[in-house]
Amino acid sequence: MIKNILFDLDGTLLPMDMDVFTTGYFKLLVAKLAPLDIDGKEFIGHIWAGIKRMVLNDGTRPNMDAFWEYMQEMYLERTPELRRRCEEFYANEFDGAKQFCGYNDKVPVLLDDIKKAGYRVILATNPIFPNVATVKRTSWAGLSVNDFEGYTTYENSYSCKPNPAYFTEVADRFGLDPAECLMVGNDAEEDLAARKTGMQVFLITDCLVNKKDVDISDILHGSFDDLRELLKL
Numbered sequence: 001m002i003k004n005i006l007f008d009l010d011g012t013l014l015p016m017d018m019d020v021f022t023t024g025y026f027k028l029l030v031a032k033l034a035p036l037d038i039d040g041k042e043f044i045g046h047i048w049a050g051i052k053r054m055v056l057n058d059g060t061r062p063n064m065d066a067f068w069e070y071m072q073e074m075y076l077e078r079t080p081e082l083r084r085r086c087e088e089f090y091a092n093e094f095d096g097a098k099q100f101c102g103y104n105d106k107v108p109v110l111l112d113d114i115k116k117a118g119y120r121v122i123l124a125t126n127p128i129f130p131n132v133a134t135v136k137r138t139s140w141a142g143l144s145v146n147d148f149e150g151y152t153t154y155e156n157s158y159s160c161k162p163n164p165a166y167f168t169e170v171a172d173r174f175g176l177d178p179a180e181c182l183m184v185g186n187d188a189e190e191d192l193a194a195r196k197t198g199m200q201v202f203l204i205t206d207c208l209v210n211k212k213d214v215d216i217s218d219i220l221h222g223s224f225d226d227l228r229e230l231l232k233l
Contacts, residue, residue, distance in 0.1 A: 002200065002231070004176045005114060006167075007148075008185035009125035009134070011207040013111075014141040015102030018209060024100035032089040036082060038075075046074050051128050054160050059169075063127050063154040090133045098140045104206070106224050108142040113233045115147075123148040124170055124183065126190060127157035150174055161190035167197045184227065188214040202227055 007013055010021070026047070030040035050070045054063040072079045115121055123145060125134060131153040138145050145151050152170065159165040171178050178198035185191025186203060188210035194201050203221040210216070220230065 001180055002119070002182045003180040004120040004122065004174075004182070005231075006122045006124035006170065006181055006183045006194070006199070007111075008183075008187070008191055009123060009137055009141065011186040011209060012184060012204050013104075013107050013143065014137055015104050015207050016100065017207065021097065021100040025094070025097040028093050028096050029086070029089055032093050033082065033085055036078065036085065038078075038082070046071065054128055054154065055163060057159055057163075059158045059165060061158065063157050063160055064130070067128075067154060087130070087132075090130055090136075094133055094136060098136075101137075101140050103140070103142065104224070105142070110224055110228060110233070111143060111147060113228070114231065117231065117233055119231075120174070120176070121148050122170060122174060122176075123151035124167075124185075125152060126161045127152040127154050127166070128160055129154060131155055161187070162193040164193050164196040167194045167199060171197065171199075188212070188216055188219075192219065202230065 010016060011018060026044050030043060033043065050067040053066045053070045057063055057066045068079070068083060071082065075082055111121065123138065129137070134151060134153050135145050150173070157166070157169065159169050167178070167183065170176070171181065181199040183191055183194035183199050183201045184204060185201065186207050186209055188203060188208070189212060191203065192201055192214065201219060203216055203219055204224065204227070205221050206223060
């Protein structure tokens with residue numbers, strides 16, 4: 001009996017080719033940091049390493065702290081200015097990354113119908129972005145974070161996908177029974193990890209990510225229309 005629906009954002013509610021988005025977004029970020037004379041390619045490598053630190057977060061501190069602890073190790077005394085410029089970037093120049101995303105006009109209508117049907121709805125986007133970036137990406141999908149009961153960011157989360165602990169953390173935070181949850185995502189690794197907690201998973205195939213060629217034939221999957229049919233909306 002599904003009572004709660006957890007939605008991924010990037011590639012799910014917000015259509016995108018992840019490689020195109022990441023390349024374009026990083027290019028904008030590197031341009032913002034040009035005055036610091038930081039090697040762009042090296043910095044991007046450190047971003048991925050910082051994300052790995054968040055993936056390996058043991059739950060003792062927010063993902064934000066895990067990320068910036070790593071950056072502190074790499075950039076030492078330059079870290080405060082680097083962090084200030086990154087925060088300024090997300091507040092301003094990050095808006096330019098909208099051009100690397102698509103838009104699905106069925107999404108706002110579907111979400112409204114799901115809420116009217118009585119489901120609790122959580123925005124379970126991978127918490128590797130700061131709050132301001134999550135608010136903006138959600139708006140690009142034609143939604144507001146206020147459309148959800150809650151949402152995850154790197155400030156308020158202590159784990160991230162594909163660690164099953166992330167889904168347990170979300171369930172605990174909102175008082176959800178995993179057996180009554182449906183995780184709707186597009187990543188056959190990150191979102192399928194929810195199954196390890198007892199949640200069901202529905203993979204939106206519009207922008208499916210399946211880098212390891214996981215067999216999804218026995219997994220609920222399809223379009224937003226198929227999801228609507230599943231939920232009998």
